[in-house]
Amino acid sequence: MESFKNLEKICQNVLSDSSLKDNALIELITQSICQALNKEKEENLKKNLLKFCHNLNNQGFFSGTSGNLSIRASSNPNEILITPSAVNKGELILDDIIKVNLEGDKIQGHREPTSEIKMHLWIYQKREDIGAIVHAHPPFATGFAAAGRSLDQEVLPEAILVLGKVPLVEYATPSTWELPQNLDQYLKEHNSFLLANHGALTLGENIEQASHRMETLELFAKVILIARILGGEKLLTKEQLDKLSKIHP
Numbered sequence: 001m002e003s004f005k006n007l008e009k010i011c012q013n014v015l016s017d018s019s020l021k022d023n024a025l026i027e028l029i030t031q032s033i034c035q036a037l038n039k040e041k042e043e044n045l046k047k048n049l050l051k052f053c054h055n056l057n058n059q060g061f062f063s064g065t066s067g068n069l070s071i072r073a074s075s076n077p078n079e080i081l082i083t084p085s086a087v088n089k090g091e092l093i094l095d096d097i098i099k100v101n102l103e104g105d106k107i108q109g110h111r112e113p114t115s116e117i118k119m120h121l122w123i124y125q126k127r128e129d130i131g132a133i134v135h136a137h138p139p140f141a142t143g144f145a146a147a148g149r150s151l152d153q154e155v156l157p158e159a160i161l162v163l164g165k166v167p168l169v170e171y172a173t174p175s176t177w178e179l180p181q182n183l184d185q186y187l188k189e190h191n192s193f194l195l196a197n198h199g200a201l202t203l204g205e206n207i208e209q210a211s212h213r214m215e216t217l218e219l220f221a222k223v224i225l226i227a228r229i230l231g232g233e234k235l236l237t238k239e240q241l242d243k244l245s246k247i248h249p
């Protein structure tokens with residue numbers, strides 16, 4: 001991995017060295033190496049995306065062909081790698097992943113992108129800091145979304161730190177622009193959402209973070225439900241929250 005990074009740096013230096021500008025052969029060779037490195041990087045991103053698809057699928061977060069995941073391509077922030085429609089997440093292979101630009105035009109792939117692609121495009125356009133998105137239907141979090149309950153109770157330190165407050169986004173017809181439009185008012189301040197009568201959505205700098213948020217959201221929903229069966233959750237006090245924010249500002 002270190003030699004991979006070094007090679008990438010050497011290529012960038014050669015391409016920006018004005019004294020070598022006129023040497024067409026060096027430029028051609030360097031560009032070819034850069035392209036090969038980018039291809040390798042993209043393959044690794046796809047493998048990672050697949051790993052988290054399978055992992056969340058094994059936890060029962062997708063049923064049938066539902067749910068969708070995407071990653072911003074590292075070589076070009078205006079391109080994303082996204083899961084296709086109508087394929088079970090447990091059966092997804094590398095070749096199924098599609099590359100599109102931020103306008104939604106397909107650049108690579110033999111399948112059609114997820115029907116929720118509008119939501120993914122909207123988020124990447126509005127939030128430059130976001131590198132990955134996970135949309136799933138985990139049963140406990142979706143139960144809260146179906147009951148019209150948000151998950152913004154300050155109860156568990158880990159949930160506060162990983163998720164923050166989780167708003168309930170008003171219902172919208174799936175796959176339409178209505179969905180990202182309803183999401184928009186929460187998008188600046190939040191990275192985890194419940195979609196009313198639908199499911200859950202988490203964002204992250206990378207797929208590890210987006211996926212971790214989805215797992216934490218599902219666990220949090222489960223814990224709150226159990227706490228309510230046992231008489232109701234006890235909120236952290238202001239003093240406890242102040243202490244927590246000092247440790248993890």
Ligand SMILES: [Zn+2]
Nearest residue numbers: 067174198199
């Ligand atoms: Zn959905």
